[in-house]
Amino acid sequence: MTRPTNDANPTDLIAGYVLGDLSREEAVHLRQMLVEDPARAKELKSFEEAFSLLPYDLPMVEPSARLKAKILSAAIASAPEPAAAPQPSNVVSIAPRRQRHWKRWIPAISTSIAAITVAALGLNQMQLSQQSQQTVALQQQLEATNTELTRLRDELQANQSTVAQLSDPDTQVQILVGSVPNPTNSPFPTARLLAKPGDPEVTLVAHDLPKLSEKQIYRLWSVADTTAPPMYCGQFRQDDSGTAQWLVPDAICTKQPLKVIITLDAPDDPTTSAGPLVMQSTT
Amino acid sequence: MNLMPSDRPVVGEQSTDAEVFLAIQAQQVSALDLLYERYGRLVYSTALRILKTVEEAEEVTQETFLRLWQRSDIYQPSKGSLSGFLIMLTRSRSIDRMRSRQASHRRLQRIQTAAACVLNYNPPLEFATVEERSTVVREALKQLLPAEKQLLESAYYEGLSQSEIAKRDGIPLGTVKSRSRQALKKLRAALKHHL
Numbered sequence: 362m363t364r365p366t367n368d369a370n371p372t373d374l375i376a377g378y379v380l381g382d383l384s385r386e387e388a389v390h391l392r393q394m395l396v397e398d399p400a401r402a403k404e405l406k407s408f409e410e411a412f413s414l415l416p417y418d419l420p421m422v423e424p425s426a427r428l429k430a431k432i433l434s435a436a437i438a439s440a441p442e443p444a445a446a447p448q449p450s451n452v453v454s455i456a457p458r459r460q461r462h463w464k465r466w467i468p469a470i471s472t473s474i475a476a477i478t479v480a481a482l483g484l485n486q487m488q489l490s491q492q493s494q495q496t497v498a499l500q501q502q503l504e505a506t507n508t509e510l511t512r513l514r515d516e517l518q519a520n521q522s523t524v525a526q527l528s529d530p531d532t533q534v535q536i537l538v539g540s541v542p543n544p545t546n547s548p549f550p551t552a553r554l555l556a557k558p559g560d561p562e563v564t565l566v567a568h569d570l571p572k573l574s575e576k577q578i579y580r581l582w583s584v585a586d587t588t589a590p591p592m593y594c595g596q597f598r599q600d601d602s603g604t605a606q607w608l609v610p611d612a613i614c615t616k617q618p619l620k621v622i623i624t625l626d627a628p629d630d631p632t633t634s635a636g637p638l639v640m641q642s643t644t
Numbered sequence: 645m646n647l648m649p650s651d652r653p654v655v656g657e658q659s660t661d662a663e664v665f666l667a668i669q670a671q672q673v674s675a676l677d678l679l680y681e682r683y684g685r686l687v688y689s690t691a692l693r694i695l696k697t698v699e700e701a702e703e704v705t706q707e708t709f710l711r712l713w714q715r716s717d718i719y720q721p722s723k724g725s726l727s728g729f730l731i732m733l734t735r736s737r738s739i740d741r742m743r744s745r746q747a748s749h750r751r752l753q754r755i756q757t758a759a760a761c762v763l764n765y766n767p768p769l770e771f772a773t774v775e776e777r778s779t780v781v782r783e784a785l786k787q788l789l790p791a792e793k794q795l796l797e798s799a800y801y802e803g804l805s806q807s808e809i810a811k812r813d814g815i816p817l818g819t820v821k822s823r824s825r826q827a828l829k830k831l832r833a834a835l836k837h838h839l
Contacts, residue, residue: 376825376832380799382806406724407839411832413728415800416690416735417774417781424688428702429680435706436676436713574744 371401379408385638388540532557535621537640539570552603552623552640554581556615563595563615567603570640578628581609582635583618591622593632661726669716676713683727684709686774687734694738694801704741708734727774739803784834792827799824 374391377383383391395401532555539550552567563581573579578598582591594614597605609615626636655667655675661682667675687708692701708730712719719729772780785793798809806824810817832839 372829373825376828377821380806380824380828382821382824407836408828408832410724410728410839411835412796412800412828413731413735414777414781414784414835415796416686416693416731417778418785419686419689419693421685421774421778422689422692423685424702424705428688428705429677429684432680432706432709433673433677435710436673439710439714574740576744 371398372404375401375405375408378405379412385540529557533615533617535642537567537621537623537642539640540638550640554621554642556609558615558617559612560615561608561612562606563609565597565599565605567599567605567640570599570603573598576627578626579605579639580624580626580632580635581614582622582624583614584620584622585613586619591635592618593635594621596626596628662721665716665719665721665726668713671713676709679712679726680709682774683730686727687730690731690734691738694735694742694803700741701738704734704737707737727777735800742803780835780838784831787834788827788830792823792830795820795824796827796831 371391371394374383374387374394377387378391395405535554535556537552537554542549548569550567550570552565552570555564555566565581570579578596580596581594583594584591592611592614594609594611595607597607599605621642622635622638623640624636625639630636655664655672655678657678659667659678661679664675664679664682668679684705688701688705691704691708692698695701695704711733712730719726788796795809798804799806804812806820807817809815809824810820813820
């Protein structure tokens, strides 16, 4: 493990951060440097931009034409219904000119009545098709709204339970802060752990904690003192609202530990040692 | 956002990425079309390099563009270029898929920046075409030794941790770390006029 020193080269640490090779201590050291010297943030950004330019060296491969069509049609299907355009105020002055224009072509049209009929049928079909697309879009919006309502109901139910815990005077709250930023939207995750001494049920409410794959699980560990190894206090996956509830395996987990930490592990990892640190309590 | 037709941003070949993004926020399909024309090949090539299957690369490409279309708030222009964001998203999703295929996934991805306080970050390359950027990056990479370039590519495309690279290549971990950092510093120095 690389350990930081007081004279660690900031540029080295920034390069290491972008490459993802910082030790926990180095990451803490870098965060401290960024707080103390905001100008370093610009340097970090330029390192990230340099690293992110690597794909421009790749031989460019042309995706299939149907991929673009697929993306655009999916975008159209998911686009909100456009607002109806108001009738332009100058429509009256344009209309007579159009009528005169049509009149000039009436003889030609009258000799092509069959073609017009076919065109009219085609237009009807197109209008029907447009109406059908609008109906499908409305149905999709309705389904999306129903799904959102269900999600909000679930969230409300979960929050009611959390509020009930918070209103209990014996409930203790631990604030946790992430060690690495969320790769999707960049802020460092934060969380509150609600636990009541003697009660095996704990609740974690997290923000910006990355979603897990099937092969991953978050684990909570309790640290009794600086010399003791972390003690396993259960594992969890957060729901869509960032909340998780589970029962700790040992009552000692909720007896005011010195610190609690959250690690990223595989579900079948042994519970005798902790995986990479994700969050830790601030006290 | 319900903009009147006359208020809608109009985009064309000459539009900047910032203008294209505004039009995407206004849900203009033509803007998404233009963005795909600009970066579709780059996004797809990146996904293909990481995932190595056409089917998955196409899926990630679709997810990347649709994600921006459906949730344009996930991109914040003040934090970096739109092209950089698309590549970051592509890489993140590709590596997620690759790792989900693998038995172990222990390391958190650390792709996005902690430098949230950097405002108005507009690197000069933002205004270059993909072809011009490719030329600049290829010239810059010539400053690196082949082994240094290989280390950066392993970290970028294979999502390998330094210890995984050390184990795979039979090189001491300390050497991998110092060489990788040195390589990235050289690349940044070679690109300094463009960042």
